[in-house]
Amino acid sequence: MTDDYSYDYEYLFKIVLIGDSGVGKSNLLSRFTRNEFNLESRSTIGVEFATRTVEIDGKRVKAQIWDTAGQERYRAITSAYYRGAVGALVVYDISKAESYESVSRWLKELKEHADANIVIELVGNKSDLDHLRAVPTDEAKNFAAENQLLFTEASALNAENVDLSFHQLLKSIYDMVSKHQFDMNDYSSQAPSKGPTVDLTPKQNEEKSSKGNNCC
Amino acid sequence: MSQIYLNLNSLQFGIKSNYKSIIIDPRSNLYNLTYPLSLINNSKLIINKTFNLNSIAQNEQINASLSRFNKFKKILLTSNSIIDLNNLKKLSWNGIPMEFRSISWQLLLNYLPSNNDRRASTLKRKRKEYLDSINQLFNNSNDGPIKDQTTWHQISIDVPRTNPHLKLYSYPIIQKSLERILYLWAVRHPASGYVQGINDLSTPFFQVFLSNYLNLDNNKNSLDNFDPSNVNQDILNAVEADTFWCLTKLLDSIQDNYIHAQPGIIRQVNELKDLIYRIDIELANHLEKEGIEFLQFSFRWMNCLLMRELSIDNIIRMWDTYLTEGINGFSEFHIYVCAAFLVKWSDELKQMEFQDIMIFLQNPPTTNWTEEDVGVLLSEAYVWQSLYKNASAHLKSHS
Numbered sequence: 001m002t003d004d005y006s007y008d009y010e011y012l013f014k015i016v017l018i019g020d021s022g023v024g025k026s027n028l029l030s031r032f033t034r035n036e037f038n039l040e041s042r043s044t045i046g047v048e049f050a051t052r053t054v055e056i057d058g059k060r061v062k063a064q065i066w067d068t069a070g071q072e073r074y075r076a077i078t079s080a081y082y083r084g085a086v087g088a089l090v091v092y093d094i095s096k097a098e099s100y101e102s103v104s105r106w107l108k109e110l111k112e113h114a115d116a117n118i119v120i121e122l123v124g125n126k127s128d129l130d131h132l133r134a135v136p137t138d139e140a141k142n143f144a145a146e147n148q149l150l151f152t153e154a155s156a157l158n159a160e161n162v163d164l165s166f167h168q169l170l171k172s173i174y175d176m177v178s179k180h181q182f183d184m185n186d187y188s189s190q191a192p193s194k195g196p197t198v199d200l201t202p203k204q205n206e207e208k209s210s211k212g213n214n215c216c
Numbered sequence: 217m218s219q220i221y222l223n224l225n226s227l228q229f230g231i232k233s234n235y236k237s238i239i240i241d242p243r244s245n246l247y248n249l250t251y252p253l254s255l256i257n258n259s260k261l262i263i264n265k266t267f268n269l270n271s272i273a274q275n276e277q278i279n280a281s282l283s284r285f286n287k288f289k290k291i292l293l294t295s296n297s298i299i300d301l302n303n304l305k306k307l308s309w310n311g312i313p314m315e316f317r318s319i320s321w322q323l324l325l326n327y328l329p330s331n332n333d334r335r336a337s338t339l340k341r342k343r344k345e346y347l348d349s350i351n352q353l354f355n356n357s358n359d360g361p362i363k364d365q366t367t368w369h370q371i372s373i374d375v376p377r378t379n380p381h382l383k384l385y386s387y388p389i390i391q392k393s394l395e396r397i398l399y400l401w402a403v404r405h406p407a408s409g410y411v412q413g414i415n416d417l418s419t420p421f422f423q424v425f426l427s428n429y430l431n432l433d434n435n436k437n438s439l440d441n442f443d444p445s446n447v448n449q450d451i452l453n454a455v456e457a458d459t460f461w462c463l464t465k466l467l468d469s470i471q472d473n474y475i476h477a478q479p480g481i482i483r484q485v486n487e488l489k490d491l492i493y494r495i496d497i498e499l500a501n502h503l504e505k506e507g508i509e510f511l512q513f514s515f516r517w518m519n520c521l522l523m524r525e526l527s528i529d530n531i532i533r534m535w536d537t538y539l540t541e542g543i544n545g546f547s548e549f550h551i552y553v554c555a556a557f558l559v560k561w562s563d564e565l566k567q568m569e570f571q572d573i574m575i576f577l578q579n580p581p582t583t584n585w586t587e588e589d590v591g592v593l594l595s596e597a598y599v600w601q602s603l604y605k606n607a608s609a610h611l612k613s614h615s
């Protein structure tokens with residue numbers, strides 16, 4: 001499923017995965033990047049990293065994905081990674097109402113710490129647990145529409161819609177980039193061998209200035 | 217050698233028959249100890265070779281091991297009224313035989329008094345105190361025992377994700393124990409509360425203390441065959457309480473790792489970075505050139521004390537040494553261990569680019585690491601510490 005052309009890419013997009021602890025972020029990531037699912041995966045500590053290169057409109061797009069720990073205590077560390085991200089997956093668990101209720105808090109986090117143009121997708125994970133559903137699809141869909149978020153329900157367990165949700169996000173970012181709504185130099189790399197051009201350095205004291213970015 | 221063979225055969229799996237006296241005073245575990253138990257690994261080799269002990273090296277290894285065994289026995293079973301902690305520390309630095317580990321850890325942490333007259337009474341009091349607190353916390357309320365739902369929720373989703381590759385932690389009776397330990401600790405330490413990763417840190421204690429009541433051989437997987445569901449409740453209560461108090465002692469020494477903004481971890485990450493600039497400038501420069509931030513890969517090393525990077529058996533061996541370093545083992549010596557750990561992969565890392573480095577360091581190839589590998593790592597760390605410990609204060613940070 002994963003490919004070996006990881007250095008042969010034209011665009012490099014940094015994506016963050018956020019949402020409450022236990023909603024399945026790490027498994028969505030391992031399903032997308034390695035086609036693996038683990039019923040008993042360990043909790044994510046701080047931030048973990050994976051990549052996958054996919055083809056979008058005939059271009060090779062490398063997604064560099066930062067998976068974060070959901071717990072409040074890690075917020076100071078994890079929010080530093082929002083900087084420079086061009087996309088975010090905000091994940092909740094369709095069988096856990098609290099995790100859906102937290103979504104607005106996560107959106108607020110993004111507003112405070114991420115770039116204003118970041119493309120956001122709402123993902124209702126664990127769609128295989130339909131018999132335990134606590135969040136109606138329509139409700140989440142409407143919420144997403146009102147807030148200009150992309151939306152999917154997916155299941156890391158049975159792989160349903162996992163590729164689709166990542167592709168949908170990457171495509172949307174790609175469309176923005178190719179329409180030059182982003183500064184190309186910031187968000188894509190034409191010189192892959194030199195490594196990422198996106199600034200990946202977490203900056204502890206950047207919070208103030210990134211707030212300022214929201215107005216531009 | 218026939219003695220070794222007999223001992224192997226007489227090994228029984230399950231609870232030690234004298235468990236009641238071990239609960240009262242763990243020293244009672246030691247009186248009847250015979251040496252070969254600790255050498256099962258070696259003796260297995262010998263038996264495979266049909267008792268052909270012509271290898272001098274093996275012989276020497278067994279002799280050294282026997283001598284260590286007897287030294288531990290002598291220190292711990294001293295007829296003096298006080299166990300000599302300094303000698304115990306010296307001896308433990310190179311690893312503690314499993315038969316002596318539980319009592320040694322508890323002594324090194326100052327949980328168990330070294331004074332023979334106070335041991336039994338202190339243990340009894342501590343365990344009662346724990347049990348009373350648990351009863352108060354979980355039973356004395358009609359509208360559900362849990363006051364802090366957020367904390368409880370986090371603990372209850374993390375406990376099933378704790379050491380998921382080890383069967384022991386899949387049993388509900390063990391999971392319940394860990395939940396109580398973590399929740400009580402969180403309630404008593406509101407400045408940090410429960411932080412993900414603390415669950416990992418409770419397990420070496422739990423496992424070592426539980427093993428003390430079991431007839432296990434030195435085989436790493438033996439605990440995996442153990443079903444705790446029907447274990448005597450007194451044993452589990454004692455293990456749970458001892459784990460709680462020892463975890464508390466450990467966390468007291470690294471409190472800053474888990475309070476708001478985790479300043480202890482930030483400090484340690486910066487110290488690690490400074491160290492690498494001194495120990496291996498080429499590696500440091502390469503990481504910098506590739507845009508790797510130390511925080512990106514070593515945050516977890518500090519937060520979980522390398523428990524995500526090494527097997528629990530390796531970690532237990534590592535803690536033998538950490539515990540002899542006193543209050544600073546887990547906050548200071550650990551940084552030198554992390555430095556030795558990183559430098560170990562220097563040649564590979566210097567060939568890699570950003571993403572490969574990140575992925576490599578998230579999953580370093582330590583699956584086949586033995587106690588000897590850990591021993592080497594600790595010795596390297598010791599060397600770096602003696603070289604750089606006092607120098608670091610004067611040098612400028614590279615951040």
Ligand SMILES: Nc1nc2c(ncn2[C@@H]2O[C@H](COP(=O)(O)OP(=O)(O)O)[C@@H](O)[C@H]2O)c(=O)[nH]1
Nearest residue numbers: 021022023024025026027038039126155156157
């Ligand atoms: N039924 C079901 N369980 C899932 C799914 N995705 C994850 N899980 C389980 O939910 C728990 C938490 O998953 P994890 O990926 O660690 O969540 P994270 O904390 O958000 O990273 C684990 O036990 C997973 O096996 C899914 O799509 N369906």
Ligand SMILES: [Mg+2]
Nearest residue numbers: 025026043044
């Ligand atoms: Mg996770």
